[in-house]
Amino acid sequence: MSAFDGSILKDNKMTNFSPLSLYFVWHPADEPTVKSLVEFCTTQLQRDVKKPFSRAINLPIFYRTTRQKGVPSPIATLSEKTLIFPFVGKEAAADREWSDYLEGLPATKDCHVVPIAMDEDGLRLDLGKRNFIRSFQFERAYMKEYLLISIAHEIYRYGLNESFDPIGLGKNNALKIFLSHAKDGKHGINVAAALKAFIDNSNMRNFFDATDIAAGYRFDEEIRAHIQGSTLIAIHSDPYSSRYWCQLEVLAAKDLDRPMIAVDCLEEFEDRRFPFASNIPGVHVHPEGDITHKDLLRILSVTILETVRFFYSKQLLLYYKNVGWIGSDAEIRPRPPEVSDVDKILTYDAGSICYKHTTIVYPEPPVYVEELKFLSELGINIHTPLTYNTYVLKGKNIGISVSDPSEEELTAIGQSAFHLVQLSQALARHLLARECTLVYGGDLRENGFTQFIFDEALSLQTRLQTQDIHVENFIAWPIYNNDSIDVKRWKAKYRSVADMIELPLPEDVKGVVPSASVYLPPTNVQNLFVWSRSLTAMREQIIEKCDARICAGGKHANYKGMMPGVLEEVLLALEKERPIYLLGGFGGITATLCQCMLEEVVPQKLTRKWQIANNLGYSDLLRYFAKIAPQFSVDYPAVVSKLKKADLRNGLTKSENETLFTTPFVDEAVHLVLKGLKSIGERASI
Numbered sequence: 001m002s003a004f005d006g007s008i009l010k011d012n013k014m015t016n017f018s019p020l021s022l023y024f025v026w027h028p029a030d031e032p033t034v035k036s037l038v039e040f041c042t043t044q045l046q047r048d049v050k051k052p053f054s055r056a057i058n059l060p061i062f063y064r065t066t067r068q069k070g071v072p073s074p075i076a077t078l079s080e081k082t083l084i085f086p087f088v089g090k091e092a093a094a095d096r097e098w099s100d101y102l103e104g105l106p107a108t109k110d111c112h113v114v115p116i117a118m119d120e121d122g123l124r125l126d127l128g129k130r131n132f133i134r135s136f137q138f139e140r141a142y143m144k145e146y147l148l149i150s151i152a153h154e155i156y157r158y159g160l161n162e163s164f165d166p167i168g169l170g171k172n173n174a175l176k177i178f179l180s181h182a183k184d185g186k187h188g189i190n191v192a193a194a195l196k197a198f199i200d201n202s203n204m205r206n207f208f209d210a211t212d213i214a215a216g217y218r219f220d221e222e223i224r225a226h227i228q229g230s231t232l233i234a235i236h237s238d239p240y241s242s243r244y245w246c247q248l249e250v251l252a253a254k255d256l257d258r259p260m261i262a263v264d265c266l267e268e269f270e271d272r273r274f275p276f277a278s279n280i281p282g283v284h285v286h287p288e289g290d291i292t293h294k295d296l297l298r299i300l301s302v303t304i305l306e307t308v309r310f311f312y313s314k315q316l317l318l319y320y321k322n323v324g325w326i327g328s329d330a331e332i333r334p335r336p337p338e339v340s341d342v343d344k345i346l347t348y349d350a351g352s353i354c355y356k357h358t359t360i361v362y363p364e365p366p367v368y369v370e371e372l373k374f375l376s377e378l379g380i381n382i383h384t385p386l387t388y389n390t391y392v393l394k395g396k397n398i399g400i401s402v403s404d405p406s407e408e409e410l411t412a413i414g415q416s417a418f419h420l421v422q423l424s425q426a427l428a429r430h431l432l433a434r435e436c437t438l439v440y441g442g443d444l445r446e447n448g449f450t451q452f453i454f455d456e457a458l459s460l461q462t463r464l465q466t467q468d469i470h471v472e473n474f475i476a477w478p479i480y481n482n483d484s485i486d487v488k489r490w491k492a493k494y495r496s497v498a499d500m501i502e503l504p505l506p507e508d509v510k511g512v513v514p515s516a517s518v519y520l521p522p523t524n525v526q527n528l529f530v531w532s533r534s535l536t537a538m539r540e541q542i543i544e545k546c547d548a549r550i551c552a553g554g555k556h557a558n559y560k561g562m563m564p565g566v567l568e569e570v571l572l573a574l575e576k577e578r579p580i581y582l583l584g585g586f587g588g589i590t591a592t593l594c595q596c597m598l599e600e601v602v603p604q605k606l607t608r609k610w611q612i613a614n615n616l617g618y619s620d621l622l623r624y625f626a627k628i629a630p631q632f633s634v635d636y637p638a639v640v641s642k643l644k645k646a647d648l649r650n651g652l653t654k655s656e657n658e659t660l661f662t663t664p665f666v667d668e669a670v671h672l673v674l675k676g677l678k679s680i681g682e683r684a685s686i
Helices: 007-011 028-045 090-094 096-103 120-124 140-160 186-200 219-227 244-255 293-322 339-345 369-376 407-412 417-433 449-464 485-493 507-512 525-545 565-575 588-598 608-614 618-628 636-644 654-662 666-685
Strands: 020-025 061-064 081-088 111-113 175-180 208-211 231-236 260-264 282-284 346-349 352-355 359-361 381-383 397-403 437-440 470-475 498-502 548-553 580-583
Touching (some): 020 140, 028 061, 028 081, 028 140, 028 293, 081 090, 081 140, 090 096, 090 120, 140 175, 140 293, 175 186, 175 219, 175 244, 186 231, 219 244, 231 244, 244 260, 244 339, 260 293, 282 293, 339 346, 339 369, 369 381, 397 525, 397 565, 407 417, 417 449, 417 548, 449 470, 449 485, 470 525, 507 525, 525 565, 525 618, 548 565, 548 588, 548 666, 565 580, 565 588, 565 636, 580 588, 580 654, 580 666, 588 636, 608 618, 654 666
Parallel strands (some): 020 061, 020 081, 081 111, 175 231, 260 282, 437 470, 470 498
Antiparallel strands (some): 346 352
C-alpha cells in the first residue's frame, strides 16, 4: 500500500479553493485563429508575469484543446463557479467527436457555458440552446477588443454579479455605467456623449447600460440611486474636479464601494485634482477632435476589467478568510485604503474614537508604506495577503525547482508555460517576503524561470523597502563557460538580490575533460556523462544547503542528466531527510511522482523501458554509466519503491498533501506550502 491513497485523483474532487475559474476550449484545426485571441484575453485577465507588481486581475484560466486526433480531457469544476468559453466553428461542427464533446460540456448552477461562434456553421451546434457570442460579426479591426469585452462581461454577469438574472436578456443584465462629467466641460461632454451614443447604437448595448443624469435633478433623489449599482466613469475635463456635483458623485461611489475609472481629457489645466477621485485606474484620450472608435473601446475595456478586478478581489479575499490565510476579523477593501475609508474603520462615540476594525487587508501588490502612514499612526494594521500574519523564515534556506514539461504535456492538462511562471513568481514572492534565502539552480536566459524569479525579487526589494531579499543561484559546470554578453549584463543587474554560485567541474570527471575553462557541448556520450555528473554534483550541493525543497513541473524526457532533474532532486532530498513539497497539479515529472505515491500502479514514465524509448541516446548513456561509474547507475524499480515509501516530512497531513499533489490553483499551492513550513517551524520550537 502506498503512503497515500488515490482518493483525490480517482474521485476527481477537490475543495473549492477558488471562487471562480475560466476555461477556453477550441478545436486544434482552429489553433491559428483562436490562439492569438485566447492569448490576448488571457493577458488582460491575468497578472502580467513581466510586471511582477502590476495591479491586475489574476483569474485562474485553463485550456482544453489537443495536438492530435481526439478530444481533450473532461472539464472538472473545481471552483465555486466555472465559466467555459468554447470557440465553435465549422471544424468543430463537422467533427462528430468534437461536437459530442462540446455538447457534453458540464452545465450546472455552478458551471456556465458561453459558446463563441467563429462562423455561421458554429451556430449549427445545439449547445443546450445557449445564446452564442457571435465573434464573426465583430468588426475585424477590433475583433480582440470586442471579444474581450464580451467575455469579461459574462465573467461579471455570471461569476461576480450578485443580482444576475439568469433568464434576463440584454440590458436586464448589462453592466450599469454612471457617466460623471462636468456639464460645462466641453471635452468631458463630448466624451460622455460619444460613449453613450456608442453604447446605445451598437451591440455594446448588450454589455453596458450608460446613465447620464440630466441637469436639474436633485442629488439625493437620483444620483445615489443610480450609482448604487453602477461602475462610475469620472471624465476629467478641465473644470471637473472643481464642480460640486462631480465631487458628490465621486464621494458617493467611494462611500457605496463601487468600481471606478478615470478618463483624462484635460485640455489645458486644472488647479486642483479632487483627492477622492484618485486610487483608481486611468485612461487618457486626446481632448482635441472627435473621440475615436479605438478610444471608446479602450475606455469600455478598462471599465469592464476594473469591474471584474474589483469584485473578484473581494471574493478572493473572502476565500482567504475561509481558509485562514487572513483573520476573520479583518476588514476587506478592494482597493488600497485611503482617506475616504476612515469612516468605515473608525467611529466617534460619546466623545471617544472607537475602532470598527483594527486590521485592513487589500489586494496585491502592497503600496509603499508612506502612502498609508496616516492609518498606521492611528494603530490600524494594513496588509495584503503577502504581508499578513507573516511567519518569518529568516535563517532558512528554501529550495525551489520549477521547470517546463513538454508543450504536449501542458496542453494535455489544460495549462501553458505561463502557469508555471506564475507559480514560480508567487512562491518566490511569498517566501522572500518571509525573509528566507531562496535556493535555486538555473541558467540565465531571456524569459527563463531564473529571470522571472529574479525580477520578482528585485520588485519585492523595492516594494517592501528591505535589503533582506536573498537568492542563491547555483550554476553547474560548464554552463557558465558559455555566458553571452546578455547573461553577463543580467548577472550585473541582479547582483543586489542574487548570488551566482558557479560550481567547479567535479573531481571524478576531470580526467576526461580537455579544459575546465572551456565550454563542453553535450554532443556525445562521454560529454553527456560529464554533464550528468556536473548536474548531480550541483543538486547534491543544493539539497545539502536547503532546509526544505519545493518541486513543480519538470521534464520527463530530453534532459541532460542520468535521470529527470526533478526526480533526482526528490531522491536526494529523501536521502537527506529534507522536507519536500510536490506540486503535481502543474504537470511534468512532479505530477508523475505524485501519481506514483498516490496509486498502486507503477507510472510507465518511471520505467527504464519508457525512458530509453523516449530519450535519444539514453541507452548508450546508461551503458556508459554501467561501465565507467556503476555506482551512479539508475535502478528504476528501486526508485519507484523508494517513492512509494516516501516520508515527505513537510508538516502537512495526508489529506493536505493529496490536495497539494493535485491542485492547479497557484494560490492554494502556495498556501499549503506556507502552512507546512509554519507547522515544521512550530514543531521544531516546542
